[in-house]
Each structure stands twice: as structure tokens, then as C-alpha cells.
Amino acid sequence: MTSLPQTTGKKLGLVIDLDVCVGCHACVVNCKEWNTGGYGAPLADTDAWGDNPTGAWLNRIHTFEITPEDAPAQIVHFPKSCLHCEQAPCVTVCPTGASYKRADDGIVLVEEDKCIGCGLCAWACPYGAREMDPAENVMKKCTLCVDRIYNENLPEVDRTPACVRTCPANARHFGDFADPDSNVSRMTAERGGMDLMPEMETQPVNKYLPPRPKTRPEAEGMLAPAIAPKANEGLLGWIDRALERLG
């Protein structure tokens, strides 16, 4: 049934820290590597070594530039994958029941055997989180590595989404947002974790932590008094005076 569950037991999702992401694309690559052999059809590429390579990816990094009115521009690397929305419009539009949101943990999945490849769910998603597989013609999307997080064959440390596991900067965190004491809930509360395009009323589960405020060069920093050279005090002052006396 493509009706959404009233509520989900757990709300599994990611926190993505925009202050920390260095834009290395390691999560993108590890996501593709894991998911091309995991859940459902492989993630195909066409013309992979040619002039016009294209393919299905479940996670992509965009890079934005923010220009404040009164400060120099700043760069933010911006990873984007399915946000496992509570009011997922991609699920309700699906005519076949292939797209669904799990009532127990809130993960949004596609049952690929049922998918007719109409593409309507990708049109309904504001975030561009769904891509049609160019070889299998079924809709692909982030599964939150459903085949890792519950997988008892993996060492416990690996029972987390591939992107989270691989991020060398620790910019991605996985957890349960339904539990107010979980790592992700606490981080969201502390750092003002935000929704993307809240006006689309999708109620994303994944949260983004904004970059921390930068110290502005013109503003007096805390260390400034210690750094500024003072020629009339201490050793420097003594040398200064001694050199002066030398004529």
C-alpha cells in the first residue's frame, strides 16, 4: 500500500554536518560500491569510459558558495541523498505500491519487482533523491543501507550505512531520531539541525547541521591582544630600547 504509515516506531536517518564535509566524494563512491552489489538491481552506468558517462547514483555532493552581505564568500560542500521524509510525496504518488515507507523504522524503499518505471516518484521528490536505473529501468534510491544496518554477518562497527562508515571527516552520522537521547537527536538539538525546503511539507527525517559561524577578520578575536606585537614591553621592548640606544 502506498499510503504512508501514521507514525513509525523508529525514525532512522542521517545527520549531515555541513561544517565538516570536505567534499571528497568518498561517501558517493562507497555508496555506489556497496549498493551496486546489494539491495535490488546493480547501479548501472552507461558509456562509463566514453565521452558522455552517465549513471544511477544514490548520493551526490554538490558544492555551493555563500556570500554574506558583509564578509567574504565561503564554500559549503553539500551531500544529498534520500531524506526518508515522514510525509514522503514519492510514496503516495506511486501507482503500483512499489514505493513504500516502513512502519517500523521509517525507511523509504522501492520494491523493484513491482516498479513499472513510470518516474512519477522522482517528479514528486523535491530533492532529486531518486534516479532511474539506465539498465534495469526501475527506480533506485537510498535504502539507508537496509542490508547493512541489520546485518548480523557484519562486524558491529560496519552495521551503519556505507556513506557514514566511510566518511573520513566524520561528517555523516546515523541514528534514530525518534529517540530524543540518540546521537543524531542530540546533535540536531545542539547545532540547530535543519530541514531542506521545509515549505514542501515533506518533513524530512535527515537533518543538516549548518556551518559554524566564521570568525570575521575585522572583528577583534579573543587571541588578538596576545598576538599583536607590543614594542614597548617585555623582552621585545628591552631589545627595542637597546637597539635604539646603539644609535
Place this chain on the structure above:
Amino acid sequence: MHPAISVIFFTVMSGAGLGMIFLLGLGWPMPTGPLAAFLISLLAGGLTVAGLMSSTFHLGHPERAWRALSQWRSSWLSREGVLAIATLVLFGLYALVWMVTGERMAWLGLVLSLFAAATVFATAMIYGQLKTVPNWHSMWTPVCYLAFALASGMLLTAGIGTADVLLGIPVALWTAAALVIAWVAKLVWWNRADGTGFSATGSDTGTATGLGSLGKVRLLERPHSGENYLTREMVHQIGRKHAKKLRIIALFLGMAFPLTLSFVAMGAGQAAILFLIAFVCMMAGLFAERWLFFAEAKHAVSLYY
């Protein structure tokens, strides 16, 4: 949005077919005899079926299309499929009775008209429901689809039917009125779409990234150097190049010619052939209109690219 030919063909053709079924159901006077009944039903049903068949061409897995009938409780696309099939089954029944007994069952006709209209409404709602495409997300979208289905269906029905005057009004005035209503609705739609953009939801790159409060946000680098499914399907821009010219073509072929021909037909004593020429013109105009419906629509995902 990428204007897929199969979907444009689907909405225009089945719109006209369902418009004609709607008018047949209401009892529009038609030539008598089993052969006429058969050919007329074949035409109206054929247009609708051709449109529906074409819509399956853009599916990745047409062989699973039957599955799309299952989620009518939540999905407009599913409802559209269910309603289209119900309409066609009812129409088959109506046509059978008409061919065999020569009688056109009035009550069945009314139910049929209701289903035909509901099908067109559901088709329009597939697009109208999408908050991600502000141009489409309006009740004017189903109004336009319904009015165009009625107007194009009426030109065809007038060309085949035997009525000169309906409810005391010449048929040519009916077709003229249907055309004017449809294009006025479309002008309102265009006007709204031109002025709306993403301002309807207040979305911009700032809300898309959540970084708007920190300053002006612009894309510095795409995630990859080439195209992908999203940029091809939803960030498609090439189709917008000739938007102005195509609008004028749509208005000429879809409105000015058929309207003029309707009036000439009135002077000429309802010459059927004029209505049929008007119908063909209008269909061409609607292809241009439908192309723009897709090509000019901007999707929220374009804010990330």
C-alpha cells in the same frame, strides 16, 4: 520538465477521445444504423485507447503496467488507470447496446459521461498534485485539461453528429463557446504560471540548501561533469527555447482557426467537413500547448543544479 512525446500524445489523444465519449453519453444526435454506431464508437474508443497505449511507451516496464491499477486509494496515476478502464468497459457496453438494438441508453450514457470526465480530471491531477512543479500545482490545471478535452471532443463530435441546433442554439455556437472557455482557462493558467515560478512556495537555492540565512547561495560545482537522470528529466531547458513562438502557434492552430471555421460552418449550414478540419487544426495546436506544458515547467530539483 522533459517533454516526452508519448505523454504529450497520450494526454491530447485520450483527451479528445474522452471528450467525444462524454458528449456521446450525453446523447449528442448521431447517424443511425449499426454500422454508424460501430464506426463512431470505434473512433471515440480508438482515440482514447491509442492515447492510453502511448502512455505505456514511456514506462520502463510496460509489461507490469497492470500493477498500476492497485493503488487507487492514494495515487492519482493509479486512479487514472482504473477510471480509464472503467470508462472504456462502460463505453463498450453502451456501444454494444447501441449497435444491437439501435437504442442509446440514456442512464448508462450519463454514467459514462461522468466516468469520462472523471478520467480526464484524474489525468490532470497526476500533474496538478505535484508541489514540486509550481506551474502545475493549481486547480487551473484540471480546469484546462477538462476544457480542452471538451472543446476538442466537441469539434470531432460536431463533425460526425447530425445535430444543427442543440437546445435551441446552433452547434457552431456550442463549439465556439467551448473553444473560448478552454483558451480563456489556458490564458489564466499561462498568466498564473508566468507570475508564479517558485514564489508560490518561496523556494530558492537558499531554502533548498537551508543556507539562505547565511548569505546569497549559488551553485559553485555540480556533483558531476555530465548529465544525469535528474538533469535530463527535470532540469531540461532546451524545450523552452521557442516558448513564445509555440504559444502563438498553439493559439492560432488551437483557437483562431477552429473558431473561424466554426463560424464559417454556421454560415454554411453546419458543414461537417469544416468541423473536422477545425478538429485536426485544434489537435495540432494542442500538441504545441502540451509540449509547452512540460517544457516550460520548472521542477524544484533545478534549484540544486
